[in-house]
Structures are given as C-alpha cells and as structure tokens.
Amino acid sequence: MRQVLEPRPPLGPWMGEQIPLRCVLMRGGTSKAVFLRATDLPADPVVRDRVILALFGSPDPRQIDGLGGADILTSKVAIIGPPTRPDADVDYTFGQVSITEPVIDYDINCGNISAAVGVYAIEEGYVRPVEPLTPVRVFNTNTGKLYTALVPVRGHRPAVEGDCVIDGVPGSGAEILLDFATAAGATTGRLLPTGQVRDVLEVAGVGRVEATIVDVANLCVFFPAAAAGMRGTEGPGEFTGAMLRAMMAVKDAAADRLGLTRDGLVPLPVAVAPPAAFATVQGAAVDAEAVDLLVRLAGGRPPMLHKAFPGTAAACAAVAAVLPGSVPGALARRRADGRIALGHPSGCMAVAAEVRHDPEAGWHVVRAAYARTARRLMEGYAFVRRDRLWPP
Numbered sequence: 001m002r003q004v005l006e007p008r009p010p011l012g013p014w015m016g017e018q019i020p021l022r023c024v025l026m027r028g029g030t031s032k033a034v035f036l037r038a039t040d041l042p043a044d045p046v047v048r049d050r051v052i053l054a055l056f057g058s059p060d061p062r063q064i065d066g067l068g069g070a071d072i073l074t075s076k077v078a079i080i081g082p083p084t085r086p087d088a089d090v091d092y093t094f095g096q097v098s099i100t101e102p103v104i105d106y107d108i109n110c111g112n113i114s115a116a117v118g119v120y121a122i123e124e125g126y127v128r129p130v131e132p133l134t135p136v137r138v139f140n141t142n143t144g145k146l147y148t149a150l151v152p153v154r155g156h157r158p159a160v161e162g163d164c165v166i167d168g169v170p171g172s173g174a175e176i177l178l179d180f181a182t183a184a185g186a187t188t189g190r191l192l193p194t195g196q197v198r199d200v201l202e203v204a205g206v207g208r209v210e211a212t213i214v215d216v217a218n219l220c221v222f223f224p225a226a227a228a229g230m231r232g233t234e235g236p237g238e239f240t241g242a243m244l245r246a247m248m249a250v251k252d253a254a255a256d257r258l259g260l261t262r263d264g265l266v267p268l269p270v271a272v273a274p275p276a277a278f279a280t281v282q283g284a285a286v287d288a289e290a291v292d293l294l295v296r297l298a299g300g301r302p303p304m305l306h307k308a309f310p311g312t313a314a315a316c317a318a319v320a321a322v323l324p325g326s327v328p329g330a331l332a333r334r335r336a337d338g339r340i341a342l343g344h345p346s347g348c349m350a351v352a353a354e355v356r357h358d359p360e361a362g363w364h365v366v367r368a369a370y371a372r373t374a375r376r377l378m379e380g381y382a383f384v385r386r387d388r389l390w391p392p
Contacts, residue, residue, distance in 0.1 A: 018383040021055065025067070025379070026120060029112030029372040030168040030308035030346060032074045034067055034382075035120050038081030038091070047389060049104050052077050054388035056097045063099060067382055072300040073307060075099050078113050080120060088139035088146055090121045096265065098301035105301065107264045108218050109142045109186070111311020115176045115372035118149030119158040123376060129153045143186035143217070150177040160375050167280070167347020168308045173373030180217040180315040180368045187219040187266055191363055193258050197325040201253040203227075206246050212326040213254055216319045216368055217312035218268055221254035222328045225271035225296065232273025232294035235281050235345045239296075239305040247271060247298040268313055271296045274331045281307050281345050291343035293321055293332040309344035315368040317342055318353035323363065338367070 024035040034055065042048045053059070056075060057066020068075045079093040094113060096105040118136040121127045127136050136149045152159040152174045162174035184191045193215050201223075203209045211223040225232035228246035251269040252262045260266070273294040278286050295317055297306045309317075318340040321332040332340060342349045354366040 017386050019386055019389075020381040021051070021384055023055070023067075023380070023382050024120065025377045026078075026113075026116040026374060027169075027377055028110075028114065028116030028374040029166055029311055030073060031076055031110060031112040032069065032377070033076035033078045033110070033113045033116065035078045035080060035116070037124075038079050038093075041079065050389045051384055052095065052097060052104055053102055054384045055382055058097055059100050059102050061100055068097060068099065070099060071307075072096075072099070072304060076110060076113055077104070078117060078120070080117065080124070080126070082126070083139060085139055085146075087137060089137045090117065090126045091139050091141055092117045093141045096300065101301050103301055105265045106142055107187070107266055108268070109140045109312050111178065111180070111217060111313070111315060111370075112372060114138065114140070114147065114311060115149060115178055116374040118151040118176060119374045119376065122151060122153070122158050129156045129158070131156070140183075143183060145180075145183035145186050145217075147178060147180050147183055147217075152176070162373070164371055164373050166373055167344075167349065169373065173375065175371045176374055177369060177371055178311065180312065181365045183217045183312075183315075183368070184365045185215050186217055188215045188258065191215060191319075191365065193219070197323050198327060199257065201250065201257060203246075203249045203253045205249055209250055209253070210327055211250065211254065212320050212323070212328060213258070213267060214316050214320040214323070214326075216316040216365055218310065218316055219266040220270050220313055220316045220320070221250060221267040222270050222272050222317065222320050222326070223250050224327060224331070225273040225294070228271050230271050230273070230296065231276070232271060232296060233276055233278035234296060234305070235279065236305050236307060244298055244303060244305070248303055251299070265299055268297055268299055268310070270313060270317060272317070272328045272331055275333055275343070278343060280347050284347070286343060286347060290341060290348055292335065292341040293317070293328055294343045296345070305345070308346040309342060309349055311370060311372060314342055314349050314351050314370055315353070318351035318370075319355060319365055319368050322353045322355050
C-alpha cells in the first residue's frame with residue numbers, strides 16, 4: 001500500500017504530479033541542512049528516505065533537480081520531532097544525504113547542524129524562549145546521546161546578530177554554545193573503544209600506523225598526517241587521490257579493529273599534525289601561533305576532504321588532544337585555559353575540553369564545548385515528484 005504524505009494546510013495532499021512538503025532551510029556553523037518535521041514524513045523509513053532523496057535531487061553530482069547544494073557540507077537533512085525521553089526538549093535525527101548514491105547515512109551526527117537545532121526548536125514552538133539564554137536539551141537519535149544548546153534570545157526570538165566569528169562563515173553572529181560532554185560513547189558506548197589511548201593499526205597499503213580511537217559525539221580515529229603522505233596543511237586543491245586512499249584505509253583498519261562495517265561513515269578518519277602556518281580555502285593566511293593542532297578529515301559519499309571541520313569531530317579531537325599519551329596529545333600545543341585551537345581547511349575552531357581520570361571507571365569527559373552561529377534562511381514548501389517515490 002502506498003503511503004500518502006500529509007502536508008500542512010493550505011496545500012492539499014496532492015498537487016497534480018507533485019507532493020508539497022513543508023521545510024525550513026537553516027545554516028548551522030559551516031553547514032546547511034533542510035529541516036523537516038518527523039510528523040510530516042512517512043513513517044515507513046524506506047519511503048521516508050525516498051522522499052528525502054527526491055527532495056535533495058539525489059543521486060546526481062549537481063543535485064540540479066532538488067534542494068541539495070552539490071557539496072558534502074550542504075547535502076544534509078535534520079528531522080525534528082517531539083522528545084521521546086523526559087530529559088529532552090526535542091528529538092533530532094541527522095542524515096548525510098549522498099550526492100552520487102541513493103543513500104542517506106544516519107550513523108553520525110553533525111555538530112554544526114546541532115547548533116541550528118536549538119534555534120529551530122525555539123522558532124517552531126518546541127521550547128519556550130527565555131531571555132537572555134534558552135537551554136535546549138536535544139536528544140540525538142543517531143548517537144542515542146543528549147546534548148545541550150545554549151541559544152541567545154532577544155525579543156522572544158533566537159538572536160541572529162552578534163560578534164561570534166566562525167571561520168568559513170562570512171561576518172559574525174550570535175554565539176550558540178554547545179557542550180557534548182555527555183555524548184561520550186556515542187557509537188560504541190565507551191570513550192576509548194579499544195580500552196587504550198594509543199593503538200597500532202595494520203593499514204593496507206600504508207603499513208603500521210599509530211592511532212588514537214575516541215568516541216565523543218562522533219567516533220573518530222586520529223593518526224599522524226605523515227602516515228597518509230600529508231603535511232597536515234593541505235586544502236582540497238593539494239589533496240591527492242593517494243592521500244584519500246590512505247585516509248580511508250586507516251578508517252577501514254579502525255573499523256575492523258572495532259568490529260564495525262566498512263560501509264558506514266564512522267570511524268571518521270582525522271589526520272593530525274603539529275601547529276604550522278597554512279592558507280584557507282578562501283585564500284586567507286593562518287599563522288602557526290593561532291593553531292594548536294592541525295586536523296584534516298575525509299569522508300562522505302563519495303569520500304573527499306572536508307572543506308571545514310565537523311563540530312562533533314572537533315569536540316572529539318579536543319578531548320583526544322587532552323588525553324595523556326594520545327596521538328593528537330603528542331602533537332598539540334596546550335593552553336592554560338584548556339582551549340584547543342583546531343586548524344582546518346577553512347580556518348580555526350576553538351574547543352574547550354577537559355577530562356578526568358577515575359581509578360575505577362577510567363577516563364571521563366568533563367567538558368567538550370564550542371561555539372557556533374546559526375540562523376533560519378528560508379521556510380516554505382518544497383515539491384517532490386510523485387514518480388520518484390514509487391518508481392515503476
């Protein structure tokens with residue numbers, strides 16, 4: 001039986017050969033996503049994914065017949081619904097919509113879009129606004145973890161204007177603080193999935209690679225950039241196919257070590273290097289003194305070097321950098337205030353991280369916080385072709 005979509009008034013359920021679907025386009029940090037209400041989507045996950053793929057125009061390298069931006073940073077969806085647990089204000093499911101394959105990956109969260117969820121929850125009436133800061137408790141269904149977004153509010157609306165500057169985003173905006181301290185073990189249930197701060201991986205085509213596997217907000221594997229033939233300062237224009245293959249081989253080796261499928265997006269492979277000067281994708285010069293650790297992440301479908309750095313991976317990287325004996329910790333500069341400035345292809349991102357060791361429970365995360373900006377860009381109805389949902 002075909003499932004009929006139920007869009008909101010004033011439009012009816014069918015408009016000729018197209019189906020209207022209410023959506024909101026939002027920027028969160030260095031990413032953009034189409035926000036959809038869970039209640040506006042089919043309950044059947046197979047039909048739901050067909051709707052989303054049709055909405056984005058995937059698969060197609062240009063996503064010309066949909067809302068996708070033909071870039072890994074803009075081909076994202078956020079599905080929002082009422083909370084399914086008492087300590088949350090809203091449920092949030094993130095999807096990375098493939099550009100070239102009919103696939104949506106739900107095995108990761110996006111820390112940039114996570115900031116926009118707090119704004120959306122207030123604007124859509126899930127959370128009552130309180131000035132000057134409204135805490136929004138978000139349950140991320142991808143990881144099964146809760147995080148808190150502190151959203152600035154003025155005039156009973158999320159604030160837009162402010163002096164928070166995000167490298168990779170023009171201008172400035174109102175600061176939204178995100179803390180993922182409670183998101184340790186997001187994928188594996190453990191901060192250190194192997195039980196060790198440092199492991200040695202046998203990587204096909206590369207050899208033995210020392211790595212640190214950490215699971216905070218998103219599961220990541222950190223390894224020296226030199227292992228992939230990199231300096232750690234590369235942007236997309238300098239990134240070669242050989243570097244990509246080496247990074248994905250490290251990912252596969254880490255997945256094998258953890259008993260995970262190689263087909264997923266995690267563990268996210270992150271090449272790390274000591275502070276050094278580099279040029280951003282926008283052509284700006286970043287001085288070595290502004291950076292505490294260089295990070296380069298590859299992934300997605302198709303896999304490629306990210307032009308910026310995911311917020312969840314940043315939280316994970318900062319925690320990894322303050323773990324004694326870790327691969328990132330051996331390369332990172334340490335600051336007295338606990339912040340780690342991560343140098344990525346679009347600039348720098350500061351994360352405050354703190355860990356403590358318990359003789360019985362081992363290491364645990366006290367803080368993994370960073371600032372983002374976010375705002376609503378567009379709201380209205382998108383139109384999905386009916387024949388894309390139930391092909392002959």
